[in-house]
Amino acid sequence: xxxxxxxxxxxxxxxxxxxxxxxxxxxxxxxxxxxxxxxxxxxxxxxxxxxxxxxxxxxxxxxxxxxxxxxxxxxxxxxxxxxxxxxxxxxxxxxxxxxxxxxxxxxxxxxxxxxxxxxxxxxxxxxxxxxxxxxxxxxxxxxxxxxxxxxxxxxxxxxxxxxxxxxxxxxxxxxxxxxxxxxxxxxxxxxxxxxxxxxxxxxxxxxxxxxxxxxxxxxxxxxxxxxxxxxxxxxxxxxxxxxxxxxxxxxxxxxxxxxxxxxxxxxxxxxxxxxxxxxxxxxxxxxxxxxxxxxxxxxxxxxxxxxxxxxxxxxxxxxxx
Numbered sequence: 101x102x103x104x105x106x107x108x109x110x111x112x113x114x115x116x117x118x119x120x121x122x123x124x125x126x127x128x129x130x131x132x133x134x135x136x137x138x139x140x141x142x143x144x145x146x147x148x149x150x151x152x153x154x155x156x157x158x159x160x161x162x163x164x165x166x167x168x169x170x171x172x173x174x175x176x177x178x179x180x181x182x183x184x185x186x187x188x189x190x191x192x193x194x195x196x197x198x199x200x201x202x203x204x205x206x207x208x209x210x211x212x213x214x215x216x217x218x219x220x221x222x223x224x225x226x227x228x229x230x231x232x233x234x235x236x237x238x239x240x241x242x243x244x245x246x247x248x249x250x251x252x253x254x255x256x257x258x259x260x261x262x263x264x265x266x267x268x269x270x271x272x273x274x275x276x277x278x279x280x281x282x283x284x285x286x287x288x289x290x291x292x293x294x295x296x297x298x299x300x301x302x303x304x305x306x307x308x309x310x311x312x313x314x315x316x317x318x319x320x321x322x323x324x325x326x327x328x329x330x331x332x333x334x335x336x337x338x339x340x341x342x343x344x345x346x347x348x349x350x351x352x353x354x355x356x357x358x359x360x361x362x363x364x365x366x367x368x369x370x371x372x373x374x375x376x377x378x379x380x381x382x383x384x385x386x387x388x389x390x391x392x393x394x395x396x397x398x399x400x401x402x403x404x405x406x407x408x409x410x411x412x413x414x415x416x417x418x419x420x421x
Contacts (some may be wrong), residue, residue, distance in 0.1 A: 105138040107169035108277040113179030116151040125266035130283040133274045172198040176205030199360045204262035209335040212236040220250040225258035312337040
């Protein structure tokens with residue numbers, strides 16, 4: 101067994117759950133595997149820091165005293181908006197020596213400011229993705245997934261996504277059984293794959309202003325197995341197909357076809373994760389018609405087939421493997 105070290109950098113106005121969520125995952129993995137991580141928290145001067153919720157954290161040491169860790173974790177929080185330049189300097193000088201660099205939520209902004217994300221694919225909390233892309237144009241920002249791995253650097257979305265990423269790292273270090281045991285202990289019933297969207301299609305799309313279009317949005321969500329062609333939806337909204345398509349995209353930010361695709365995919369993923377229904381039954385319930393049509397949609401959007409998606413992310417299946 102090789103003990104891996106985890107160093108968590110903390111600072112004033114850090115988001116407490118960005119720190120404690122991954123910390124609990126790594127700690128639990130050590131208890132289950134018998135090969136504990138050596139976990140340390142560190143602030144710039146070793147002094148206590150006050151989180152954005154008012155909780156005071158007492159770090160183990162100062163960053164200047166920290167040895168190069170196996171995994172360096174940089175949390176997010178309001179303190180990333182105007183970070184202490186000394187923290188950025190420390191990251192710029194020391195972070196690249198870690199075997200793994202991990203950020204949670206707006207911690208990605210600190211990595212980007214230190215130049216660690218240049219030329220890399222990364223994500224952050226959905227509300228900050230545009231800011232990250234505008235401020236750091238050399239970063240390839242992907243706003244959709246809950247976490248992104250690019251070589252030895254991993255970035256994640258907000259709060260609970262840090263737990264998902266930590267579980268993925270534990271699985272990499274100690275295997276699936278340990279990761280699942282930690283997930284069960286923390287009552288994280290289903291570990292989400294990294295490419296799962298940060299929020300549902302209903303939240304990703306804007307809500308239409310006009311009542312007929314809002315009703316159509318709701319109809320699509322509740323009836324993914326019906327005829328959801330532009331012509332059919334336009335008739336429901338009492339508009340011509342051309343007028344409907346233009347108005348729908350203008351008010352929701354998506355074409356009707358794209359909205360339907362995402363609703364059906366989200367519904368299919370939920371059924372694969374939460375039920376034991378067959379792939380054929382799910383394909384019909386989600387409006388794909390045939391398993392092959394659903395398989396093509398999954399491969400296009402997720403890079404994996406429905407059966408493999410279920411094998412990896414259905415909790416009953418995983419527990420029995």
